[in-house]
Amino acid sequence: MNQVLNKQTKFIDLGLIDYQEAWDYQTELFDKTVALKIENRKKESAEQTLTPNYLIFCSHPHVYTLGKSGDQANLLLDDKGLAEKHASFYKINRGGDITYHGPGQIVGYPILDLDNFFTDIHKYLRFLEEAVILTLADYNIAAGRIDGLTGVWIDIDNPIKARKICALGVKSSRWVTMHGFAFNVLTDLNYFQNIIPCGIDDKAVTSLEFELGEKPNLQEVQGKLKQHLVDLFEFDLQES
DSSP, rough: OOOOOEEEEEEEEEEEOOOOHHHHHHHHHHHHHHHHHHHHHHHGGGGGOOOOOOEEEOOOOOOEEOTOOGGGBBBBOOHHHHHHHHHEEESSSSSSSSEEOOEEEEEEEEEOBBGGGGGGGGHHHHHHHHHHHHHHHHHHHOEEOOTOOOOOEEEEEOOTOEEEEEEEEEEEETTTTEEEEESSSSSOOGGGGGBBBGGGOOOHHHOOOHHHHHHOOOOHHHHHHHHHHHHHHHHHHHOO
């Protein structure tokens, strides 16, 4: 039975939103899409309902999140320390280790049915990385990947200077994705000093502001990033 393909993708900008609230919202969309796929399998192709796709952008108040394969020892704060930093902490169901989210990041949560695009999770991760790499190139910043590590990095050929500018961590079930990426644009990098980011203790973290030496326009960066995602995935983007 062939799935009916749908590249229509609804873009949703949630702005600054509590992490738990955004997680609940993601989960609702994710669960509904998975349930629809299960129901579609019981139908003939002509009777199937198109599965939706969503691209969510947002940012969060200070929060640390630990993936299911992570080590809580990589969080260097106790409850008192978290309170002093006005930060929260969540163990979540994505892959990867610990990371930080905060104001000035572009956090992207694509909730896609990859059956509408391609069923290759590695290609999916590379496309997310590529969108950030292309966005950085728009600002004349060379970035790339480091073998064995996810995310987007600066100075990839220099192990001492290499620094991460975008972290990735995703979950998928029945080729439906959730969670995604965190791109440091105007991020307060001091908050990364309270963790071993992604469990990597010999690499620094950076931001677009730090690399440029000046504050970029966050909305402009978001627009460029969104367009690169559209071009790579060939989204038929629907603005909410």
